Amino acid sequence: MRGPIARNAVRTGSLALLLATALGCRADGIPEPDYANLRAELVPTYAPLPAATATLTPLPSATPTEAYSSPTPDIFEAAGRPVMLEIPAIGVSAPIEQVGRLASGQMDVPRIAMNVAWFDESALPGQKDRPAVIAGHLDSPTGPAVFYKLRMLVPGDELLITYENGDRHVFVVDGKERYYDDDAPLSKIFGRNPGRTMNLITCDGAWDAGAANYQQRLVVYTRLKGS
Numbered sequence: 001m002r003g004p005i006a007r008n009a010v011r012t013g014s015l016a017l018l019l020a021t022a023l024g025c026r027a028d029g030i031p032e033p034d035y036a037n038l039r040a041e042l043v044p045t046y047a048p049l050p051a052a053t054a055t056l057t058p059l060p061s062a063t064p065t066e067a068y069s070s071p072t073p074d075i076f077e078a079a080g081r082p083v084m085l086e087i088p089a090i091g092v093s094a095p096i097e098q099v100g101r102l103a104s105g106q107m108d109v110p111r112i113a114m115n116v117a118w119f120d121e122s123a124l125p126g127q128k129d130r131p132a133v134i135a136g137h138l139d140s141p142t143g144p145a146v147f148y149k150l151r152m153l154v155p156g157d158e159l160l161i162t163y164e165n166g167d168r169h170v171f172v173v174d175g176k177e178r179y180y181d182d183d184a185p186l187s188k189i190f191g192r193n194p195g196r197t198m199n200l201i202t203c204d205g206a207w208d209a210g211a212a213n214y215q216q217r218l219v220v221y222t223r224l225k226g227s
Contacts, residue, residue, distance in 0.1 A: 076124040080164025085116050085134065089157040090149040094136070096161075113140035116147070116200075122190065125161045125198045126169050126224045132198040133190060138214065147202035151176065153220055161198075171198050171222040178204050178218050189219055196224035 082096045099108035099117040110117040115136075118125070122133040137145035159171040179185070189199055205216030 075167070076126045076163070076169075078165070079124075079167045081120075082118050082125050082132075082161050083164055084160075084162040086160040086162075087153070087157070088160075089154075090152050092146060092149075094146050096134070107135070109135060110137060110146075113137050113142075113145040125171070126196050128196050129194065130192045131190070133201065134198065135201045138203040147200070150200060150202050150220060151204065151218055158225065159198075159200075159222055170225040172225045174221045174223055176218060176220045178216050180205075181213070181215060181217050184217055184219070196227040198222045198224075 081098055085094045085096055086092060094114060094116045095112075097110050097112070097115050097117045098120050099110070100120050102108055107119050108117065117135050119133040119135070123130045125132040125134075136147035136150070138147055138150075139145045153173050153176065155173050155175060157173040159173070160168055161171065162168045189201070200220040200222065202218050203214035203216070204218035205214050207213075208215050
């Protein structure tokens with residue numbers, strides 16, 4: 001484990017371990033190709049971070065429609081596991097891998113660059129009281145990966161989760177924040193809350209060749225539509 005993550009683990013406990021690998025998008029250590037020009041064309045940029053703990057301006061909540069209502073938790077429990085994530089606004093249609101922790105205590109990552117990974121110690125997407133957490137790679141040795149355009153999402157954009165039994169539930173983007181990898185609010189990302197929420201995580205910021213990792217993390221916060 002690299003120094004900044006290790007220091008954070010001492011301060012915040014086991015949740016820090018989740019962030020260390022779950023958001024380390026290039027575990028193979030291969031230096032990244034230079035996608036800077038492509039990113040500039042495809043993806044709007046953030047304003048410079050004034051400090052390591054900078055947050056974005058709060059974003060307005062999306063208005064629910066009559067098309068969706070808030071299911072009860074037992075509906076999700078009976079549906080099996082989530083198997084597909086779709087984000088039409090950025091062209092994502094991704095199988096969902098189920099991952100837990102590695103022997104080190106870190107959260108595992110998707111095995112396939114164009115898949116996403118649901119952390120099975122988080123809630124099922126749509127359950128109440130704690131967020132579902134889904135991670136995806138930003139890029140890979142061969143090019144952009146599943147969450148390459150994640151930062152393009154804006155409040156009101158919709159995501160669709162499909163379960164094993166065919167049930168489908170819609171989530172709405174509430175906002176997004178970017179953090180340095182050793183200073184993310186882990187309790188906010190993984191901890192309990194009163195809503196039916198789902199957090200999407202990927203890498204962001206500059207590539208650190210020495211650490212073979214990105215310096216920042218992007219979290220997109222969503223909630224079950226109609227809840």
